[in-house]
Amino acid sequence: MHEKLEKEALWQFGGYGFLVAVTMVMMFPIYWVVVASTLPQSAIFAGGAGELPRLIPGSNFLANAEALAARPEVDFYRSMLNSLVIAVVYTGLALLFCSMGGFALAKYDFKYKRTLFMGILGTLLLPTNLLVIPLFLLVSNMGLSNSYWAVILPWAAYPLGIFFMKQAMQSIPDSLLEAARMDGASEFQLYYRVVLPSMKSSLAALAVILFLFQWNLFLWPLVVLREGKYTIPVAISKIMSNDMIAYDQLMVASAMAIVPMFVVFILLQRHFVNGILGGAVKE
């Protein structure tokens, strides 16, 4: 008995040790980007004569941020605004289209429903962000290149989103919709007065996923946007392709791309986890 308890204590000790160690290693880059953004470049790296990088925050943040603003090749603060506008408009539009489509698939019967459904199913297996080559020609032809719409529209029909909404909406009782119809509600009123309000948590989950998806898009904006319209990832990549990388400024830019999202993410995490699991581990 005594031996068994001892063994159990050993397992627990090992488990905790592993958990704490991995968490600390995982947290380090986040800690470091914040600290490094407040240091002059010379303190980010080890100097000669065994001088170590500083691991505690310094006071250079504002100076670094100003130097970042003065960069000639890229207007980083403009790119933050671009990213924010694009991600917000995108999330709103995609949420609207996916929820409308999901409603139709969940609560109506119509001809070719199955065919349409299979069509979306097919693209889920494709890595769709590889479609940049034809998209580039298409978007140039429409005269949309180097515009916000070029980044917003192509992914607004987010196949996973319509599935997610369809599944969530199947849980709405048909009797509830019938009752509203009896009261004289039009089909569109049904959608925004009855269905949408009862789908708040699913909509929030999808919103977090859509926002992050757009916020992280890199290849497509890199191909289609020019200076002035750059999003954050493109702007950072331009700072990095400079021959003399200013690491202190780079860390300010990275911290500004990462830290605000962390705050939002922690606040909305419950929805995000629901989103992951709603997409992955049902049944």
Added chain:
Amino acid sequence: MSRQLLVPLLDQVRFKREQLKDRLPTLPGTPLLFLSPFFLLFGVFLAIPVFYTFYLSFFTFQGVSTEALFAIDIGAYQIMIPEMANLQYVGLDNYRRLLTDSVFYQSLLNTAIIFVVQVPLMVALALGLALVLNAAYTRYKGIFRSLLLLPVSANTVAYSAVFIVIAAEGGIADIALGAVGISPIDWLSDGFWARNLVAFMSVWRWTGYNMIIILAGLQTISPSLYEAAEIGGATKIQKFRHITLPQLKPIMLFVFVTTTIGVFKKFAEPMIVISSGGPINETRTIVYYIWQVAFQNLELGYGSALTVALVAIIMTLSLIQFKVS
């Protein structure tokens, strides 16, 4: 979006079942009205490009076209739809070129090596963390879970930049390795290590995501299975091997399939490593190569052929994983 695979498949089964019993309202026009914005965009920006990629792979791109594909003249109005591009038909030439393209093979090999380094490490970490977080003795589960999930929200390019600074000469990685008596590693100039850096970065970003999925899988395993095993005197390791692993199989399959697709789509990490001076030959992934061919050399036709090949590879690998399990 292709990280999500299981649901649609399960959903399809449910959908068939449903069609047999449910009678949903059939209002002419209404559902199509609701679906039209989604399907308009879906058709234009997803369906057409899928077919157009395939089409383009048989041509060489000769610049943007100004010629009309089709024009209607109705008095005061003229409708002209321009051709997408000036193309020249080359048959299977792009595919022939691909078969003898050593850069293509090298980038495929790089992607495969990144996969081999990243996936076992990431899955082992995610599984280990999920097991500890699922254990009865663990306190503060919520906090650990949140912290470990945080990297998923990190902007891909920004976090890559942070890793470059950590791995650069004289950076924190050197100091940390030095502290445990390992000599500094040339992460950004040695091909072998630069490629591993790409894999390690990805491990950092995706471990928490997979941990959450595995954790949810662990929570669906019925406690009665473990109780029965305990009565039979099974040890922890026996329980893990004979109950946990077999029960987790579908979840692990999901993790492997989505990760495979994720690795073969990798672009941001190698792009950042290369643009900060990393060795291109060893870190160039297949998507990076497609980007180079299509948008630096403007060989859109050949880029499309490479894309078709990549999609075929990803589909084959996913199918093999489904078959194996």
